[in-house]
Amino acid sequence: QVQLQESGPGLLRPSETLSLTCSISGGSFSTYYWSWIRQTPRKKLEWIGYTYISGNTHYNPSLKNRVTMSLDTSNNRFSLKLTSVTAADTAVYYCARHLGVIIAFDYWGQGALVTVSS
Amino acid sequence: DVQMTQSPSSLSASVGDRVTITCRASQDIYNYLNWYQQKPGKAPKLLIYDASTLVTGVPSRFSGSGSGTDFTLTISSLQPEDIATYYCQQYDNLPPITFGQGTRLEIK
Numbered sequence: 220q221v222q223l224q225e226s227g228p229g230l231l232r233p234s235e236t237l238s239l240t241c242s243i244s245g246g247s248f249s250t251y252y253w254s255w256i257r258q259t260p261r262k263k264l265e266w267i268g269y270t271y272i273s274g275n276t277h278y279n280p281s282l283k284n285r286v287t288m289s290l291d292t293s294n295n296r297f298s299l300k301l302t303s304v305t306a307a308d309t310a311v312y313y314c315a316r317h318l319g320v321i322i323a324f325d326y327w328g329q330g331a332l333v334t335v336s337s
Numbered sequence: 338d339v340q341m342t343q344s345p346s347s348l349s350a351s352v353g354d355r356v357t358i359t360c361r362a363s364q365d366i367y368n369y370l371n372w373y374q375q376k377p378g379k380a381p382k383l384l385i386y387d388a389s390t391l392v393t394g395v396p397s398r399f400s401g402s403g404s405g406t407d408f409t410l411t412i413s414s415l416q417p418e419d420i421a422t423y424y425c426q427q428y429d430n431l432p433p434i435t436f437g438q439g440t441r442l443e444i445k
Contacts, residue, residue, distance in 0.1 A: 254434075264381070264424055264436040279433040280338075313380055321387065322428035323371040327380035 221246035223314050223328035231308075231335045237301040241314030241328055248272075248295040252317035254324060255288065255299045257310035265310075269317065270297060304335045339363055339430045343423075343437035349445045356412040358440045360425035365405050369429035372401055372410045374421045375439075381424060385410065420444055 227239035241253070252275075255267040268278035270288040278286045287300045301308060312331050315324035340363035350356050360370065368388040373381035383392050385401035388408055398413040412419055425437040 262422065262439055264426075264439075266432075266434040266436070268432075269434075277432045281433070315380075318383070318386060322369075322431070322434060323383055323386040323426070324373075324381070325383050325392070327382075330380055 221316065221326045223316065223326055225312060225314055225328045225331035227312075227331055227333070229332055229334060231304050231333065233305050233335060233337055234303055235335075237299070237304050237308065237312075237333055237335075239299045239312055239314075239331055239333070241297050241299075243295045243297075243316075246316075246326075249292060251319075252322075253290075253297050254315045254317065256313045256315055256324070257308075258313065258330070259310045267299065267301075267312075269322075306335050309333065309335045338433055339366060339427050339435050341425055341427055341435050341437040343425060343440050345440060346438065347441040347443065349443045350415050351445045352415055352417060354415045356415050356419075356442065358410045358423050358442075360403075360408045360410070360437050362406045362408075362427055364430065366427045366429035368404045369427055370401075370403065370408045371426045371428070372399075373424045373426065374419075375424065376421045384423075415442075415444075417444060 222244045224242045249272045252271045254269040270276045285302045290297045314328045316326040318325040342361045370388045372385040375381040389401045400411045422439045422441045
């Protein structure tokens with residue numbers, strides 16, 4: 220059974236950098252695309268970006284200048300960095316696996332709440 | 338960006354009712370449309386992909402249809418465990434991948 224688990228700080232100050240890691244177990248890591256998605260307090264879902272082992276990475280243009288995603292193939296993990304956070308970045312952050320070449324998210328982590336507050 | 342608009346935003350129905358949720362795209366997305374169910378405190382769960390393909394293990398009372406700009410998620414006979422918020426998601430024109438705003442389904 221594939222399992223995803225997000226980890227990282229839950230509270231940030233404005234202008235700090237958000238760093239989250241998604242650990243994958245129970246399945247192949249290198250043959251899938253992996254995404255980060257966030258859900259705001261108003262329940263809006265926003266796709267942040269996806270990455271693949273080949274280096275094929277796409278980010279949401281609305282966040283592109285602040286986002287970096289990377290893969291740690293040795294440890295079956297991938298990470299998200301979002302710089303210069305503001306209160307608008309407060310959300311539950313999910314990592315998710317793509318359903319093969321179809322961009323549908325078939326496995327999700329439980330979510331990590333990140334709050335940005337001074 | 339492709340805007341996804343769901344209707345209604347909330348819906349109240351009785352057990353056994355047929356329930357229909359609509360998702361409209363701001364441009365043609367062919368059949369690149371997925372549906373998710375989210376229960377409180379949980380991650381979304383994929384129900385249907387490519388507009389009409391049911392994910393293995395999802396009850397057959399769920400079905401999806403549509404193509405182009407108009408799509409529908411139907412629950413043929415509402416069950417108490419179907420109470421959740423439902424989201425559509427497109428992946429034709431990306432980036433970005435975009436989601437609808439959600440439809441909250443309640444029991445009457």
